[in-house]
Amino acid sequence: MPEGPSVREFHGRCCRQLGAAVLRAAGGTRQVSVQRLEGRQLQQCQVSPHTPIDAPLLPPSPSPPRPGQPHCVFPQVHGKCLYLGFGDVRGADTGCPGSSGGSGDGAGSGGDTARDPRLWIRFHFGLFGRVRWDGLARAKRPNKRGDWADPVPRLLLHFPGGHLLAFYSCRLCECGCPRPDPSTDILEPRFNTDQALLALKAARPIGCILLDQRHFSGLGNIIKNEALYLCGIHPWCLGSQLAADTQRQLLQRLLHFTHDWLDRKRRRQRLQHHIYQRARCPRGHTVQRAQLGPPGGLSRPTWWCPVCQPLVPGPLG
Ligand SMILES: [Zn+2]
Numbered sequence: 001m002p003e004g005p006s007v008r009e010f011h012g013r014c015c016r017q018l019g020a021a022v023l024r025a026a027g028g029t030r031q032v033s034v035q036r037l038e039g040r041q042l043q044q045c046q047v048s049p050h051t052p053i054d055a056p057l058l059p060p061s062p063s064p065p066r067p068g069q070p071h072c073v074f075p076q077v078h079g080k081c082l083y084l085g086f087g088d089v090r091g092a093d094t095g096c097p098g099s100s101g102g103s104g105d106g107a108g109s110g111g112d113t114a115r116d117p118r119l120w121i122r123f124h125f126g127l128f129g130r131v132r133w134d135g136l137a138r139a140k141r142p143n144k145r146g147d148w149a150d151p152v153p154r155l156l157l158h159f160p161g162g163h164l165l166a167f168y169s170c171r172l173c174e175c176g177c178p179r180p181d182p183s184t185d186i187l188e189p190r191f192n193t194d195q196a197l198l199a200l201k202a203a204r205p206i207g208c209i210l211l212d213q214r215h216f217s218g219l220g221n222i223i224k225n226e227a228l229y230l231c232g233i234h235p236w237c238l239g240s241q242l243a244a245d246t247q248r249q250l251l252q253r254l255l256h257f258t259h260d261w262l263d264r265k266r267r268r269q270r271l272q273h274h275i276y277q278r279a280r281c282p283r284g285h286t287v288q289r290a291q292l293g294p295p296g297g298l299s300r301p302t303w304w305c306p307v308c309q310p311l312v313p314g315p316l317g
Pocket of ligand 1: 283285
């Protein structure tokens with residue numbers, strides 16, 4: 001899943017076309033009528049989590065789960081989505097009706113969906129979705145039929161000056177004006193750390209708490225694994241088992257890691273993983289791997305070092 005820094009990078013690239021009209025639209029999507037976008041102006045670009053309102057939230061487990069044991073207190077994780085708002089060139093403005101204005105990077109802050117005349121498209125990037133702006137993707141290997149066919153973007157937008165935005169491997173649909181909540185966005189200056197610390201105290205595996213997009217929007221599997229390793233916390237530890245200092249240290253560490261990752265992306269530097277998809281930790285210990293998530297729900301591969309990240313025995317364990 002593209003994590004917060006990646007989606008924020010996509011967002012920044014799309015924002016560069018704000019105010020430009022779509023010259024030509026194409027793509028393999030059947031969810032959106034691409035011809036409707038032609039001639040419309042890109043007027044809004046926002047990032048916001050998408051968590052279905054019917055996501056199940058089950059009661060807390062009475063005892064700490066063991067590594068590898070599924071844990072059921074976990075709503076479905078839906079990563080950050082990108083929203084583009086297209087309007088009539090003659091009716092250009094910079095915010096949704098009733099909104100409180102943009103946030104400095106071209107993103108508005110939501111508003112009255114019913115009165116917003118714009119055509120809004122939501123992009124959900126799943127595990128492998130991406131946006132390209134520097135040319136179309138080329139085939140890196142032959143497909144199942146042995147053809148070297150280039151990937152087909154779900155949506156391809158051409159703008160004046162030879163600029164383009166190509167969206168690959170994502171789901172998209174028409175939607176209403178989004179209502180982003182900056183207090184839960186880990187990359188927003190208005191991220192509410194007090195609210196986040198409260199969420200960290202839950203009697204759920206800390207590896208599950210961190211992926212809960214209701215509290216940590218934009219936090220994905222890489223950030224989860226790396227921040228827990230850097231703090232020496234076992235992913236199956238319950239949040240309620242951690243000392244208050246440890247919870248604060250974890251929050252600071254994951255925010256620093258996320259902002260540093262975004263800075264690296266902007267400088268086109270690669271991120272070095274300490275534990276994620278590694279066979280050994282930086283100190284040379286053998287790394288463990290297991291799935292962590294709810295039965296029947298989305299479980300994510302989780303890596304930890306049993307030496308650097310010992311499992312703290314729970315009060316009932
Ligand atoms: Zn280690």
